[in-house]
Amino acid sequence: MLPTRKKIVVIADQLIRNKGYNAFSYADIASKLNIKNAAIHYHFQSKAVLGKAVISASREKFMKNTTLWSRYSSYEQVALFIDMYSNNSKNNCICFMGALGSSFNTLPEEMQQELSDAHDEITVWLINTLKEGKINLEIDFAMTAEEMSDLITSGMLASLILDRVSKNAVLENVKKTLLTEIEKKN
Amino acid sequence: MLPTRKKIVVIADQLIRNKGYNAFSYADIASKLNIKNAAIHYHFQSKAVLGKAVISASREKFMKNTTLWSRYSSYEQVALFIDMYSNNSKNNCICFMGALGSSFNTLPEEMQQELSDAHDEITVWLINTLKEGKINLEIDFAMTAEEMSDLITSGMLASLILDRVSKNAVLENVKKTLLTEIEKKN
DNA sequence: AAATATACTTACTTATTAGTAAGTAAGTGC
DNA sequence: GCACTTACTTACTAATAAGTAAGTATATTT
Numbered sequence: 001m002l003p004t005r006k007k008i009v010v011i012a013d014q015l016i017r018n019k020g021y022n023a024f025s026y027a028d029i030a031s032k033l034n035i036k037n038a039a040i041h042y043h044f045q046s047k048a049v050l051g052k053a054v055i056s057a058s059r060e061k062f063m064k065n066t067t068l069w070s071r072y073s074s075y076e077q078v079a080l081f082i083d084m085y086s087n088n089s090k091n092n093c094i095c096f097m098g099a100l101g102s103s104f105n106t107l108p109e110e111m112q113q114e115l116s117d118a119h120d121e122i123t124v125w126l127i128n129t130l131k132e133g134k135i136n137l138e139i140d141f142a143m144t145a146e147e148m149s150d151l152i153t154s155g156m157l158a159s160l161i162l163d164r165v166s167k168n169a170v171l172e173n174v175k176k177t178l179l180t181e182i183e184k185k186n
Numbered sequence: 187m188l189p190t191r192k193k194i195v196v197i198a199d200q201l202i203r204n205k206g207y208n209a210f211s212y213a214d215i216a217s218k219l220n221i222k223n224a225a226i227h228y229h230f231q232s233k234a235v236l237g238k239a240v241i242s243a244s245r246e247k248f249m250k251n252t253t254l255w256s257r258y259s260s261y262e263q264v265a266l267f268i269d270m271y272s273n274n275s276k277n278n279c280i281c282f283m284g285a286l287g288s289s290f291n292t293l294p295e296e297m298q299q300e301l302s303d304a305h306d307e308i309t310v311w312l313i314n315t316l317k318e319g320k321i322n323l324e325i326d327f328a329m330t331a332e333e334m335s336d337l338i339t340s341g342m343l344a345s346l347i348l349d350r351v352s353k354n355a356v357l358e359n360v361k362k363t364l365l366t367e368i369e370k371k372n
Numbered sequence: 373a374a375a376t377a378t379a380c381t382t383a384c385t386t387a388t389t390a391g392t393a394a395g396t397a398a399g400t401g402c
Numbered sequence: 403g404c405a406c407t408t409a410c411t412t413a414c415t416a417a418t419a420a421g422t423a424a425g426t427a428t429a430t431t432t
Binding site for chain 2: 018019020022023092094097098099101102103104105106115116119120123142143146147148150151153154155157158159161162164165166167168170173174176177180
Binding site: 190221222223224225228229 | 408409410412413
């Protein structure tokens, strides 16, 4: 049983990734938790503060994950990273970067900054993991690690979106392709 | 000088791709055109009808483009397709598929259908162009045409989004990588 | 037992939203 | 010159948004 404050963040996160930041309201959260609108304002002064907390929670979860993954091979770490995206689609959600990034221009400044920081964090980790994998001969790819990182994050972000639009298995196709791209070819 | 009806579609299109469907209002359009709110309702019964018209206009533009491109080589056609995405970033816009797909669950049903149809249209064209290119030996890639198509559309959709979030040149990286992926290797 | 903090509810405000009904002014057809 | 259409405006409604001020019940501290 989570404290209300954390429950609010969890539900806001699901709403953002399901409907988008500009399509959910305090009323959506309140009704799901059987509390009143104003109770959310007790925990979060404004929607911007709540939005920032949602991004922060995602960052913390990502950092915990990467720590847990560190005992695996570089290839497996990247595969787990890709699986993290796939898991979103089970809850009919896209990733927070796609949900918030697509509305970037409408976000309050504090959320924009937190989102950019989150992107940096993810990118730094992925580039380092790819570089390490290449050095350890666990991974191979025919481009720079920066380019491979952008290809992976872009591919996964968008295929979650397109999987809702299309009847085709875009997510599966992209996932398979990206894993093949980093596989060792002998 | 466009008729008002077309001006409304053009401005709605820019607003959708800049702010998202749920973040723009009739007031935004009205103020830019120096007309009243209700004048938009004269041309479009509802926001859903306007939204659908915006997608239809994009579909028509795409079909016109592909017709114009047909005299070029397959490789050049795909390169022009990729450039079409890049051009969006000049107006601080993302592509309509990214802007609307990320809010897919909140869209009225008629818009969802039109968006899915648009995705089919784009995908069919791109798969065929890739297949033709492979047969004509103008293009080469190490996966199925369906997979390459999904990789290209996903990569371009997301890198437009991430270019706003990140200080890195995600769009340039992905664009370069994708073009390299379809280049003939000898 | 009194004071204080925590976690809310009740009741409200102000702003904005899509949408509508009725009216108008300028043209077009006959 | 009269009917009708086109392209609006004026003035409005009902719903929903985020946010606030004041009050309340329960637990904790002193």
